[in-house]
Amino acid sequence: MTSNAKVAERGVTIARKLAEEARTGRVQRGISKIVITTVAVCWSLFQLSIASWLILDSWYIRAVHLAFAIFIVYASFTMFRKPRLGIRYWAATDRVPVLDWVLALAAAAAALYVVLDYRGIISRYGAPVPRDIFMGFLLIVLLLEASRRAIGPALTVIATVFTFYAFFGPYMPDVIAFKGVSMNRFVGQMTMATEGIYGIPLDVSATIVFLFVLFGSMLEKAGAGQFFIQLALSLLGGHKGGPAKAAILSSGLIGMVSGSSIANVVTTGTFTVPLMKRLGYSPTKAAAIEVAASTDGQLAPPIMGAAAFIIAEYVSVPYIEVVKAATIPAFASYAALLFISHIEASKLGLQGLPREELPPFFKTLFGGLQYLIPLGMLIYELVVFRHTPQMSAFNAIWVLAILMVAQPCLRAAQAKQSIGAALKKGLLDILAALDAGARNMVSVAMATAAAGIIVGVVAMGLGGLVNQVVDALAGGNIYLLLIITAIASLIIGMGLPTTATYIVMASLTAPAIVTVGGSYGFEVPLIAAHLFCFFFGILADDTPPVGLAAYAASAIAKSDPIRTGLQGFMYDIRTAILPFMFIFNHDLILYGVTSWFQGLLIFAMACLGNFAFAAATQGWFIARNRIYEVPLLLGVTPIMMRPDLIAAWSGLDYGHRHWMYLAGLALFGFIYLVQKLRTSKHPAQ
Template identity: 70%
Template sequence: MSKIRVEKVDDGVEVARKLAEAEEGIGRKPEGWQKYLIPTIAVCWSLFQLALPKWILLDSTYIRAIHLAFALAIVYLNYPLFKKPYFGLKYFAEHKKIPLLDMLLAVTAALAALYIIIDYEGITTRYGAPNTMDLVAGIGLVILLLEAARRTIGPALPFIGSCFIAYSFLGPYMPDLIAFKGTSLNRFVGQMTMSTEGIYGIPLDVSATIVFLFVLFGAMLDKAGAGHYFIQLALSLLGRFKGGPAKAAIMGSGLTGLVSGSSIANIVTTGTFTIPMMKKVGYPATKAAATEVAASTDGQLAPPIMGAAAFIIAEYVNVPYIEVVKAAAVPAFASYAALFFISHIEASKLGIRGLPKSELPPFFQTLLSGVHYLVPLFMLLYELIVVRHSPELAAFNAIWVMAIIMLLQEPFLAWKNKKPLGPAFKKAIVQIFEALASGARNMVAVALATAAAGIIVGVVALGLGNLISEIIDVLSMGNVFLMLVITALASLIIGMGLPTTATYIVMASLTAPAIVNIGGMQGFIVPLMAAHLFCFYFGILADDTPPVGLAAYAAAAIAKSPPIATGIQGFMYDIRTAILPFMFIFNSDLILHNVSSWTQGILIFVMACIGNFAFASATQGWFITRNKPWEIPLFLCVTFILMRPDQIASWLGMPHDQRYWTYLIGLALYGMLYLMQRPRCRKDAGGQVAMSRA
């Protein structure tokens, strides 16, 4: 048992848990027979998805339609029309029962989603010329989908989708810069609801075939207790070092990111332990919460499981998923390494030490206590990296291993403690079914986000793609640097109201081709993978961007710190992540593009880490002691040299294949900064000792 004392769960933790429940898909909590309705549908959805990799062979359109039908049904049963009763109309804000109206809407929405397979043969023969029933079902599906997205995700995505729909009809009446020939109702309905170019497009296909299984795998790990195990393991390993609780929070959040796939759920899982401990050793509440926010947000960056967007990147770029993992590896791990460095800087600034060994769980005992949680994770990695199975088959096999572990875990503990085995088996089975229901609930927001974003993708496919590239070219005045800044800011703004996956889909549809094209016009060869990862990174960073970053609100509730100040501090920590996409756009070595040598890859990674450390020192005002103002530009030079050796080599007239020799310049400058600060560090340390003696 851990010796860690956990503070009593307070109102702040409850607020954070409510935010996590909302993101997890827990809206209503009906009573009576209705309380079994939503979990039953959720379990059926999970069983259907589990049957697809091995036992059921269906056309991909059928899979997408059934997937969407389950999601829509759960939304209308689970979320009321309004969160609070307005004008005394409690019927539309019921949380304790499911009104008849929402039951009818659930059935209607599910049938509208299934309409494409109910009359599949007829629809395929009259594509482009829908009959009256096609129009009614199609328009109904669009409206019900946008309303379901509003109930689940909030108003931002439905609003953006509605603007694109309006634009598709009003294009001819727009100013010349954004004028568009427009579309007819028949063509719009055909594109959106009768083909795989709109709602039933690639994003929904990835959600239905791959993402669901990974989310289900994470839900099973979570229900089995892996999240708590990971944070205890991180504490046992790092808790005694300088700023140990912060470093444990970072490591624990990175590991828990494999389980939850959600920034807020990550914060609630790890933050309830780590934030009080960070405060206990001396971190101010705002910095403790911000550290947890930065760590939990970046959990979605860590390969091999990077959330839904990573699988969609693989489909859009048309590469195996393992190539996305390879491309994301160096930036993600360099970002986490820099966050460890920032936690060390903050501990040095505040004079914070680690926790006493007596208050930490013993490492080997902790490691062995949950080693069975690592088996399915290693199984998943083996399937993805060594055997090279498809992501859905790899997740399927890992799920079965996890199910066996869950089935045996409780009986083993009962046998060990000399308790009856029957109740333990019953508890294990209940846990498995709870995980199946939880996995489906977690998927609702992803399914709705991918389907609703499909409307935007569909409108772009109607012929807006080239026009959008021209508009972006005009706004950026043909300057690729300005265009990247515009894209980053747009991603942060849009991402304030959208899930990461939806933000990525919207921005990638609008800007990724433009980044490649405009870069090409200016002589920069930008790999398509780099453009998509750029959108992905800034979609994730929106999670803690003030004033709407929900991750910051969740952490602030636990730490009892101001949410806006927490978000700003978290964003300051995450600037070290924001710099990476700008670097790998122009230096594709950072995403290991055309890099196949392990030694070359390791060299690039190490230099990227040191470059990110230098950037962290510049932005945090500290290296081994407080920076002098004139040292900050030197740290930025180190960052640029170590992340853009190609540009330095070009300026020096060196051949491109000799570019890595310029790393020596950056390392020498970094070493010089260390030697310059070392005497001041000793002086400051001596002053602190004298003050402590006094």
């Protein structure tokens, strides 16, 4: 093996280790591996049961869901990443210390307390006895520690600050003073009601998100990830900057079902980043393109990661309405990233891969059509039948399970090998997928449960105060309020998974955006405010200095992680402008749009507006931009994305806003012709 190959292999190993550390903290072996795997598989089977035949009270479901998750955290994640005070016991990665087994059992028991004494808790609702207070307090403490282990200290710190604020609010300065709560009320609402830990976020995690994460794990185990990569390469690999475009397409396809930026990077990046480097992309840019593509995978309908399901619950709309609202911003963002990869290839004078090195399209497509069956069924159930997300995911899962068993058996029959061995492999793959799906859900369950503490404090009466404080900070200016929300989302999201970032910011700022907008004459649909928080929570995944997706990609590309994160964020600026646009132009989220023709027109113009913005920020359109061309390109963006504003400035009424698209097309065409003439006379420019 050459030295370059060894370096590349080490990079892939490091990236996979980062992803594995994000998913599970210890190297498991022996009895601990058997116990944890058994618990994980039982968790998956429980979730499949409540989606099909097992009928339980929603409070039971949430408690059992949390108990499984918190047990796995204490059994899988070390207390510290490195030995403290010279004691290796706290950071043991080769075994599960006795203390962690005790904490795992205690945490699971505390989570299940509402199930074990359900009738008693209901009968004394609002008047908890000392035992209730003790078990509730124990759950809060162990949940915060489990959250710290599984997803880092940020959410634990924020939840702790909110907890202290709930008690010490009366002693704060007048501007942020809060009436405060008693211990009985705090613990009761957090652990013995459905407004705190057992609130809507945990309910969505338990009833919907788990099934979609499990579906993604099974699809990956069946081999769909490699199929998507090969299919993307066969389609786009031969074009200018082909490997980069293939990375974007495959990351979008995988991101639809994985919902995890870092898992997406490791799945697609191990294959596409070396190809991009070989073609001529610098290590930093190759890694940054993969990061930007993988991060935006959570925007891609129909699955959109865990937070999209919580949006549907918070806004009280069918999930399909969330998908509809996110469709144009998500696909316009991906189209612009494809354009950026084309720009980068043009700057460097790169071409595509030789056709003989690419997989044949039709052979690749027909060789993996089976992977499209469960995915197609999921989309069909969601969009056509309008079944609930739970039913849609469950039906897609059992179809996928049949596929995972049938696929190796058919291959064995064709190769005249043992069908019994193939059947065993298929069943083992299903068990491995059940295990992986549960482990992948741990961080989501911890995020939704711990964020429930913040939501619970806000529900105690802090929400009105937050609105007043945010309004005061923004000075009643809706634009400043949006900027504050965006920056806060990026900062908080550096240390939190997307789901937790969204829950925190949506609880604090989404109502304020709607309220402040309404007070100044802007009608902001609630779903637009929630999507705004969701988009910036996703963008935080590649924001330096913490973005794990950037660290994973830089390990594969052997690039500097900070520079990779900065470059990835520069690529993601084209996504960052979209929320600011759809807050005011509701056409972009198809709010009130029922015509297919109008929807497609809006999508096409949004793409062109995003292309113009990308060209301006990247310094290149079809040639290097001249200084005077940058403001012209930036001018195309609002014309295409805010035609209502331009129409108002032009004296036209709202109903004629789409005529502004002609002005945008004319300006964009003019810039194209100017650069085309320049390149024809001076090709080097």
